[in-house]
Amino acid sequence: MITLYTAATPNGHKVSIALEELGVEYEVRRIDLRKDEQKEDWFTAINPNGRIPAIVDHDPDGDDNELAVFESGAILVYLAEKTGDLMPRDLRGRSETMQWLMFQMGGIGPMMGQANVFSRYAPEKIPYAIERYQRECRRLFEVLERRLHGRQWLAGDQYSIADIANYAWVRTHRWSGVDVEGLPALKAWRHRIRSRPAVERGLAVPSARELTPEDEEKFAEEARKMLV
Incomplete structure (x- = not known):
């Protein structure tokens, strides 16, 4: 059994999607970011950095x-290695998967995060x-568009944690104000992933409710308060 500590963010959804894809038994502990629950002592004993997700x-x-x-x-790699799935086992395939996972961790995630801060929260x-x-x-x-031209997935010929990690952020392009017009391979890749039942379930963790424009503005206002 795995306990997932999470909230409805791209990084949180990366892990819940992977857990659903892998069929791993898990329970969810929702972390209330508005109350800074992730900074409480009991949680920093799990994640010293005081951020979600953690397992x-x-x-x-x-x-x-335990x-x-x-x-x-790191959670995605751990789950893939634990189950032997969502990560190619050959050296080349594993290397490609890790490269595109790091591309998200070091590029897509941080840059979209900063776009969110300055366009929504500052x-x-x-x-x-x-x-x-x-x-x-x-x-x-x-860069993703060029990589996906003529291929279905980012690493090798199979769906992997690299696809999950990048998709969880790319799908939020509208919130970040990023134009996705003229990127047909990226669009097709997004649709392939979004149509997977496990992705649908993973995006519903910890809540399946769709945000209305009013919800989005309220969320942005709460985020602004957390920044100051």
């Missing part, structure tokens, strides 16, 4: 010796910062 594997080695794993990319609108990060996100999307 606790209650029986990693068959000896009931193992906590934090950082969404108390002052700084046009240069907004344009800089949205433009960089678009450039990274174009």
Whole structure:
């Protein structure tokens, strides 16, 4: 059994999608980011960085010796290696998967995060910062477009944790203000992933409710308060 500590964010959805794809038994503990629950002592004992997601594997080695794993990319690798799925086993395929996973961890995620901060949450609108990060996100999307031209998946010939990690962020392009027009391979890839039943289930963790425009504005206002 695995306990998933999460919230409805791209990084949280990366892990819930993977768990659903792998068919791993897990339970969900929703973390209330608005109340800074992720910074409480009990949670930082699981993730010293005080961020979601994190997991606790209650029986990693068959000896009931619990193992906590934090950082969404590390969790994806752990789950893939634990189950032997969503990660190619050959050296080339594994290397490609890790490269495109790191592409998301070091590029797509941080850049879209900054686009969100400056376009949605910052108390002052700084046009240069907004344009800089949205433009960089678009450039990274174009890298994905070139990679996906003539192929279905990012790494090798199979769906992997690299696809899950990048998709969880790319799907939120509208919130980040990133233009996705003229990227047909990326669009087809997004649709392939979105049509998977496990992805549908994973995106419903910890809540399946769709945000209305009013919800989005309320969320942005709460996020602004967390930044100051």
